[in-house]
Amino acid sequence: MLAGASVGLPIARSDVPIRLPEECACCAGIATHRVALAREGGVSSSVGYCDECAEHQASASTRVLSLALSSLLLALAGAAALPLVAPRLGLLGLISSVIAFSLLPFGLLCLPARPMSLPHSARGAAVRWSTSGRLWCAALSYAERVAQLNEAELTAEPLDERVSSPWLSAGPVLGVGAACLSFFVYHPLLRIINLGAVRIEVALDGQRLSAVDPTSNESPAAGALLRVPAGAHWLSVSSAVDGAALARVEVDFHSGAVHLFAFAADDTCFWLETTGYGEERLGEPSYVPLPSADHFWVLPGGIDTWFAPNPSARDPIAHSSGGLLTALRQAPCVDAPPEARSLRQ
Ligand SMILES: [Zn+2]
Numbered sequence: 447m448l449a450g451a452s453v454g455l456p457i458a459r460s461d462v463p464i465r466l467p468e469e470c471a472c473c474a475g476i477a478t479h480r481v482a483l484a485r486e487g488g489v490s491s492s493v494g495y496c497d498e499c500a501e502h503q504a505s506a507s508t509r510v511l512s513l514a515l516s517s518l519l520l521a522l523a524g525a526a527a528l529p530l531v532a533p534r535l536g537l538l539g540l541i542s543s544v545i546a547f548s549l550l551p552f553g554l555l556c557l558p559a560r561p562m563s564l565p566h567s568a569r570g571a572a573v574r575w576s577t578s579g580r581l582w583c584a585a586l587s588y589a590e591r592v593a594q595l596n597e598a599e600l601t602a603e604p605l606d607e608r609v610s611s612p613w614l615s616a617g618p619v620l621g622v623g624a625a626c627l628s629f630f631v632y633h634p635l636l637r638i639i640n641l642g643a644v645r646i647e648v649a650l651d652g653q654r655l656s657a658v659d660p661t662s663n664e665s666p667a668a669g670a671l672l673r674v675p676a677g678a679h680w681l682s683v684s685s686a687v688d689g690a691a692l693a694r695v696e697v698d699f700h701s702g703a704v705h706l707f708a709f710a711a712d713d714t715c716f717w718l719e720t721t722g723y724g725e726e727r728l729g730e731p732s733y734v735p736l737p738s739a740d741h742f743w744v745l746p747g748g749i750d751t752w753f754a755p756n757p758s759a760r761d762p763i764a765h766s767s768g769g770l771l772t773a774l775r776q777a778p779c780v781d782a783p784p785e786a787r788s789l790r791q
């Protein structure tokens with residue numbers, strides 16, 4: 447806290463400016479610089495500073511900006527690096543760590559302030575508008591002169607030296623946005639379907655991921671959809687009934703992609719079915735089989751429908767708007783369209 451005094455001044459208008467003394471506002475020396483002091487809703491006044499005081503006044507404001515900048519850089523670096531260093535960190539864990547990173551530079555504000563030597567009366571700006579709308583002056587003699595020049599009243603008012611700035615919130619706020627973005631990029635989607643007879647437990651690198659109920663028919667709601675850390679991992683499947691190990695597959699999750707793992711899919715075929723509408727109407731849907739020995743796929747983008755057919759090209763509503771729709775389909779291989787059957791692995 448700095449001792450000082452505040453002066454209650456009317457809002458300055460261009461025709462009635464606030465009158466400030468000529469001398470340096472900090473040390474009362476000869477002012478060689480004029481620094482503009484903006485007031486909300488009023489015209490700005492110019493405060494005199496000597497060379498030395500103009501320098502500490504300016505470095506105090508750049509200090510706030512450098513704190514804001516270092517907070518932002520730490521937050522962004524944390525958001526970019528943490529999902530790689532700690533891939534199992536959840537979204538909430540990532541957000542809290544990024545906020546903690548962004549707050550680190552503010553620890554500097556808690557360090558004891560360096561001692562102030564005479565004739566200075568402030569370490570930063572010696573004159574400021576306080577939140578209550580009064581002009582706060584660090585030097586009592588300067589405040590008295592301001593009160594005298596403007597015929598205003600004066601009150602002793604200590605003021606917290608720490609300057610707050612809306613820029614200081616940039617690190618934590620943008621950090622939260624960057625953490626969410628980076629979480630979704632580094633944690634792609636995995637859909638697991640269970641075509642076996644019993645409920646299964648799926649684990650990623652030995653840690654439980656999800657339980658998945660069996661589904662026998664093609665269904666858009668089948669299975670579980672989860673986010674998993676990108677990179678190479680092991681998926682292991684065990685029976686939820688007796689815990690018996692059923693399968694173990696090495697997988698590679700790609701950032702930003704969508705993946706499918708189908709358990710017990712030996713007699714099931716998967717394929718992409720593209721239907722054209724309007725001007726792009728095709729004679730027949732086109733089929734791309736999706737063979738996989740492990741029943742694990744990194745799927746191409748642009749799948750419109752999961753485990754359900756596209757609307758019919760003869761549908762009058764679908765007919766009116768042109769374009770292509772792609773559906774991911776599944777069926778027992780004996781029932782799949784011949785073009786969609788993948789070679790049995
Ligand atoms: Zn000075």
Ligand SMILES: [Zn+2]
Binds near residue numbers: 499502565567568
């Ligand atoms: Zn000074």
